[in-house]
Amino acid sequence: MSGRILIVEDEEKLAALLSDYLRQGGFEPQTLGDGAAAVELIRSERPDLVLLDLMLPAKDGMEICREVRAFSAVPIIMITARIEEIDRLLGLEIGADDYICKPFSPREVVARVRAVLRRAAPGNGAMGGLDLDPSRYRAVLHGRLLDLTAVEFQLLAYLAAHPGRIFSRSQLMDHIYPDDRIVSDRTIDSHIKKLRKKIAAVAPDEELIRSVYSVGYKFEAD
Structure with a gap:
């Protein structure tokens, strides 16, 4: 399985780590550290899946997810250190496909990416x-x-x-x-x-x- 994955994450080391693991898994990762540019990049580049951090500078993951869902059904996996149940439910309510809490294994993220892409694939x-x-x-x-x-x-x-x-x-x-x-x-x-x-x-x-x-x-x- 392959695909273009946009990683919206302001922690540079974490974004680089996820990018390395996804590339090893056969994906084409792209990283972005600022939430302000995320929506237009998703609109123009049309990635196959978005890994979206909840806490971002300029615009948070919740707001980005809401805006993206107005024009796209691209699969979105939200990443956060906030583990309260209300955050988890709210994230899914606005259209996130999955939810991963920090700390996590990069291998788990790759596995989640594969699972979500399989569910979203036309003709499966x-x-x-x-x-x-x-x-x-x-x-x-x-x-x-x-x-x-x-x-x-x-x-x-x-x-x-x-x-x-x-x-x-x-x-x-x-x-x-x-x-x-x-x-x-x-x-x-x-x-x-x-x-x-x-x-x-x-x-x-x-x-x-x-x-x-x-x-x-x-x-x-x-």
Whole structure:
């Protein structure tokens, strides 16, 4: 497995250590020590995964994660020395894929990177026979084309990139409407309903997008 990994970490020695281990593991690491430049770098460079320190100068990891989730589903692993449960839950709530507490073994980080990339990889077993092409907004399920709108494709791609993770309606709205337009929770419900109908037309026995009562939605391959 390979991939481009952005390490956003202000401790130079730790960033260099992680970079060395990731390079030995077959990855292409890039390091950045300042949170202020992180969002635009992620937007322009489009890494395959981001290792994101929570405590950064200029802009912290929580804020960076929120901003990135408005336009990208890139896998994010947060790194922190703050081990309080509230921090862990908050980090995952805003869209982090995993959470590693200092001190840690660099080998553990490499293993976590591999695991998260496997879960996020299009066409893997967790995708339930779903093949997505973001460049053309094209979705194929079990070899059959799904005729999706741009918004429906974005919803499906975002959920499928994080199988098993529950997203609230507000999180989904923030992703598909990054321009802060005013929409209601029912808008997401309506898009999900139409998306499910199109999936059911191709695979009537599968429920890829599942409701979690009073919380939101998740992608779960049968």
